[in-house]
Amino acid sequence: MSVMINMGTDPKGQIASMDLEELLATRLLVQGNSGSGKSHLLRRMLEKSARYVQQIIIDPEGDFVTLADRFPHVAVEGSAYNEAEIRVLAQRIREHRVSVVLNLDGLDVDNQMKCAAWFLATLFDAPRDHWYPAVVIIDEAQIFAPAQAGEVSDEARRLSLAAMTNLMCRGRKRGLAGVIATQRLAKLAKNVAAEASNFLMGRTFLDIDMARAADLLGMDRRQAETIRDLERGHFLALGPALSRRPIAIQIGDVETKSRTGSFKLMPLPDTKSHKAEELLFSEPKEPALPLASPEPPAPPSSEQLMEFIQKEEERKATEAPKNDVIVDNSQKETLIDALLSSIIAEEENAYRQANLLYQEFMIGCRMHGLTTPPLDLPAFSRRLAMARSGLKGKDFQDETWQPAFKVAQTLEEDIQAVFLLLAKSAKENTPCPDDDIIARIYGTRSSGRARRLLGYMENQGIITIRTDFGGRRSITIPALGWTTAAA
Known part of the structure; x- marks a missing residue:
């Protein structure tokens, strides 16, 4: 089935078309400086071909996720998945022929390269039964196939470059048609760019990029100067899916928009200079505090406890011994929680052993009239572990926590x-x-x-x-x- 995509118009006002079936066999390279209209071109191609072929978009800037608002694409946030999950996702994409936009905007460059590499490698390694035709569009391809090593890790560059090379060199036999867009040909690995047979060259100013673009289009150096004069949204097209001779194309309108769009000039706020200084340097206003019940008193520190118990010992030495205070279970649990909270509140107690902290616990018990501590050392160690994790005595009685406590008892202390x-x-x-x-x-x-x-x-x-x-x-x-x- 031959499908012709309306990409726009040529200088004579006639429709400039792209042969989608030919594109699947020959691949496409789009080049143009920032602001030349590359993303607009890709969006036009995606919208016009969405009905006919599966589309898989690797989007490092999050520009194409809005396609999902109008077309049956699924937007996937790459930052929410790990390697294994990305591979499973890629397998299902090939199996079920779902068009997706893999948004890598939330990742740094190193992880963008790794995520794209694992994703592309899994698409490439799909079983033969899943070799359905699909267009794989990669924006900002110089990120994933850099000509030179940058500040990313060697592992990320190696994985990403290998995946991009497989896509452009061997992807056709597996039904994958690579469409790559780049700001600068000089930054794109030559073995990746060389595999494309169709070219859409937009405005560029650097001599090295104009020379490479002219070479790919079969133009001499004098003709290459015209690339500098191209307007926004105008491209020179060449290739079996576009034209046998270089022609100029003005890309047509699109139905969807990028999330960010382009920035326009707007009036500055009418602010006098002294007001502007106040906005920048005035003291921030304290936010109104909500009404709340008064904070409970802070638990005593271990030093306070030691000082208090020393005074208690001196007082008891001059008085007759008294019987131990009798408390019920609820009071006992409240006391244990209070003492444990007091112990773990001390910064240094986090790094002390349970047997040393048990001495403070016994002192606290005697301060409250309990000469016999309610917990022995093993029980204290278990409750201390609970307290450090944020649990209370009531959680020990909670049925839903019993499986967790049983597992904990099998572990090292x-x-x-x-x-x-x-x-x-x-x-x-x-x-x-x-x-x-x-x-x-x-x-x-x-x-x-x-x-x-x-x-x-x-x-x-x-x-x-x-x-x-x-x-x-x-x-x-x-x-x-x-x-x-x-x-």
Whole structure:
């Protein structure tokens, strides 16, 4: 089936068409400086061919996600997925022939290259039964196939360049037609650009880019000067899908718009100079504080506790001994929670062993009239782990927490608090704690040790760690079926 796409008009006012079937076999390269109309050209081509062929768009700037508002495209945020999930997504795209826009706007350049590489490699490696025709459009292709090494990692550049080379060199046999757009031909790897047989060259000013564009169009140096004079939205076209001889094309209108659009001049605000200075340098106004109940008094520090108990011991030495105070279970749990809160509130206590903190706990019990502590050392260690993870005594009685406590009892004592912290975040589906918080709960100031601990717990099958392309980590506890939110 031959399908001709109306791309615009030539200088004589006649329709300039692109043969879509020929494009699938011969690939396309679009070049033009920023503001020359490359994105407009790609959008025109995508809109006119959306009914006839599957479209897969790799969009580093998020310009083409608006296609999903009018056409049956699916916008995919690349930053929300990790490598395995991106590969599964690419497999399903080829299998079900769904047009997608892979938006990489939320990633840095290094992760953009890796994400695009894994995505393209999976499209390329699809089973033969899924080799359906598809147009793969890559905007800002110089990012993914750079001519020279930049500030990105060698791994990202190697993966991305290999995937782009496979797409442009061998993709045709798998039904993949590469369409790449770049601001500068000099920045694009030559082995990638050379595989295109169709060219649309827009305005450019640098001699090296004009020379390469003229060479691809079969023009001499004098004719190459005309590339500098092209207006916005005007391109020189050549190739079996466009024209056998170079022709000028004015790209037609489009139905959808970019999210950002182009910036226009607008009047500046009518602000006198002294008012402008006030806006910049005046003291910020304090926001009105909402009415709230008074804060409870801060728990006493360990130094205060020691000073108080010393005075108590001196007083008791001159008085007759008294019987132990009798308290019920609810009062006992309240007392335990209060004492544990007082202990963990001290910054340095985060790095002290449970047996040392148990002495402070016993002192606090005696201050409240309990000569016999309600917890022995093993029980205190378990409750201290709970307190460090943010749990209270009432949670110990909660049936929904019992599976988590059973798992915690099977773990080494020093990681129980970290496990319960992760379990609490997962149960409440709150963001995963960062490395600094985990390090403090673990009793170290090293975030590296915290990461190694998480790696150890994952190797033991206690947790499963997932990190998306945006660097957001979430943790699942398989034994409980709970997962934290990404953070």
